Amino acid sequence: MCSGCFMTTRVAVAFRPAWFNSILSILCLFILCLLGPGPRASAAECPGNPGALGTSRVLVVDPRAHPRIGSMQYPEALPLEDHEVVLTFDDGPLPKYSNQILRILDQECIKATFFIIGKQANASPETVRRVAAAGHSVGTHTQDHPLALQNLPLEQAIATIDNGIASTSAALGDPSLLAPFFRVPGLHHSREIDAYLASRNLQLWSSDFVADDWRDIGPDRVAKLAIERIEARGKGILLLHDIQPRTVAALPMILRELKSRGYRIVHVVPATAERPATPTRLVQWRLSRPAVPMEVTYVPDAGETLPIPTFTDQRGQLDDSLTTGHETVVAAAQTLPIPGRDLFSAPEEPLVLVPNARLDSSRRAFLTALINWGAGPGAGSCPHARERARTLWR
Numbered sequence: 001m002c003s004g005c006f007m008t009t010r011v012a013v014a015f016r017p018a019w020f021n022s023i024l025s026i027l028c029l030f031i032l033c034l035l036g037p038g039p040r041a042s043a044a045e046c047p048g049n050p051g052a053l054g055t056s057r058v059l060v061v062d063p064r065a066h067p068r069i070g071s072m073q074y075p076e077a078l079p080l081e082d083h084e085v086v087l088t089f090d091d092g093p094l095p096k097y098s099n100q101i102l103r104i105l106d107q108e109c110i111k112a113t114f115f116i117i118g119k120q121a122n123a124s125p126e127t128v129r130r131v132a133a134a135g136h137s138v139g140t141h142t143q144d145h146p147l148a149l150q151n152l153p154l155e156q157a158i159a160t161i162d163n164g165i166a167s168t169s170a171a172l173g174d175p176s177l178l179a180p181f182f183r184v185p186g187l188h189h190s191r192e193i194d195a196y197l198a199s200r201n202l203q204l205w206s207s208d209f210v211a212d213d214w215r216d217i218g219p220d221r222v223a224k225l226a227i228e229r230i231e232a233r234g235k236g237i238l239l240l241h242d243i244q245p246r247t248v249a250a251l252p253m254i255l256r257e258l259k260s261r262g263y264r265i266v267h268v269v270p271a272t273a274e275r276p277a278t279p280t281r282l283v284q285w286r287l288s289r290p291a292v293p294m295e296v297t298y299v300p301d302a303g304e305t306l307p308i309p310t311f312t313d314q315r316g317q318l319d320d321s322l323t324t325g326h327e328t329v330v331a332a333a334q335t336l337p338i339p340g341r342d343l344f345s346a347p348e349e350p351l352v353l354v355p356n357a358r359l360d361s362s363r364r365a366f367l368t369a370l371i372n373w374g375a376g377p378g379a380g381s382c383p384h385a386r387e388r389a390r391t392l393w394r
């Protein structure tokens, strides 16, 4: 970035006194400092797609130095510059949709991070290998995606974490291809789980935004939510699901919009003996911007046999304690229905709601009955009652 400035200085040497050139050099450096890090890397060369969004840079991170990241839950976030976004995909692989996600990313020369479920890896090991072969980072997401990992006996929680890693490693065929990145299903966690993950040098990934792509909403809505929330914070990790057809449909819209708004994609990889962590300052990891307010109902649909995780995250708050503790876990989630497969004809508003823990039990029971009635035979006949129940619920 300095070549132009120093070239000017070299030319000036021939015509100016030495003291003048020294001052000019100092001024030049000062101006460059004011300008910041200089021109950013252009999108990677992308064969056949000169207009691709591309991957602007690779960020190498040391999980031991930064064991928990993501403004939705933790006091640290990835050290991204303004308008830098990291794409992540959970719950796969599910070849039918994961392969389409891979194709879209490949067309745009984008590298992302995939958080694999062990059982899904056992079912489709070839797709896990395809993810890794395409150059994406591969992390894990437990063996069987438990409903509430933090409520399991610790030994069971450890078992599903470890088995998820073992299954994904086996699918890859080479454990060194697995990144020490982990995301908790539903973003549920506990001090004990966090401590265990840290003891294994696993980096716990929360997120900075979700796009509600597990809800019964259309792909347009998913794309709109993603862009609105990215714009609200200006940079960060986006959590998507590569098992959802609406995500397949939404992803090109999201990428196109990111490109037009000047965003850049960053690929995050773990540090190794041969690949040192990207030099950063601690202050870059601290939350310089508040989390985007989001109320999140988390209901991925990885298949009928998987449990249905649900959580409510009122918002991330800057907190130096080990856990921010603002998540509200809903015990009744096991009774919630799996979202229908007929996704694109689904209504815009979700019928799956997460109770607000602040409601007392009798009021909650009444609202549950009202919403269930509105979602069932009463749907369409009394939408106002259902909407009112939703409002009260929230």
Ligand SMILES: [Zn+2]
Binding pocket: 090, 091, 141, 145, 184, 185, 186, 300
């Ligand atoms: Zn998940």
